[in-house]
Amino acid sequence: MKNEKKIIFFSLIVFIGIIILEIFINIYLKKTSSILISQIEKAKQYVENEQWNNAKSIIYDTCDRWNNIEEKWALITNHHEIDNITVSLKSAKEFIDSAEKPDALSSLENLKHFISHIPKMEKLLLENIF
Template sequence: MRTGKGGHKVKTAIVITVILLAFIFVLDLGSYYYLKDTAMSISQSIEALPEKIENEKWDTATDDLNKASNRWSSVKGIWAVLINHDEIDKIDMSLVRLRSFVQYNDTEEAMAEYNTLKMLVKHIPENQRFSLVNIF
């Protein structure tokens, strides 16, 4: 049985399509794990903040917040390529608010904003994970 030129074109198109889909899947998987790892790193950099805020250790809370801001600045550019800019803006705004509440020694507002920031950072990888819910 001979396959004509049209059959060869169909096979080539299928192979190219499969290769492209595999490339997209690998790229998506890589970006998910990058977001997950860097989100965990940022979360860990702010992990000690609640205790310092509750104990009113404002100087060390500020130091921790500066470290977290530096970590965020180092990944923000890559995140901008991978996720919606609105999400990045939300994290930026939350960091600014948290810094202000710590600066003015506002325990309640600082704790509330800490929880918001933590949720925003944690939410990013979950939102970007490959699933049918995220596609549709």
């Protein structure tokens, strides 16, 4: 009987630890994704106004930020999702470098979608568990 109580107590502690860890992970994903999305929105505005140098500056900064964030996100989420973000970011960068407005806007919108999708996908919900 005493052993069973220890097992139940230990299991409860592990379960609570997992829930707390998931909460911190979700906060981190929301924070970093909102930073990236804000950068993408700025780049999009510059592209719409054909301010290519400003758009380049923002997209290069976004690439640097993504390089720092990517390693941490790789521990948390599906690598296919990370690959989608990386490919879209590289496409957006190339289209901005070559001043191709429609393609740049499309790539930025795809990038925004992929980034905003991650926190939703990783959120602790019953539908994500089962």
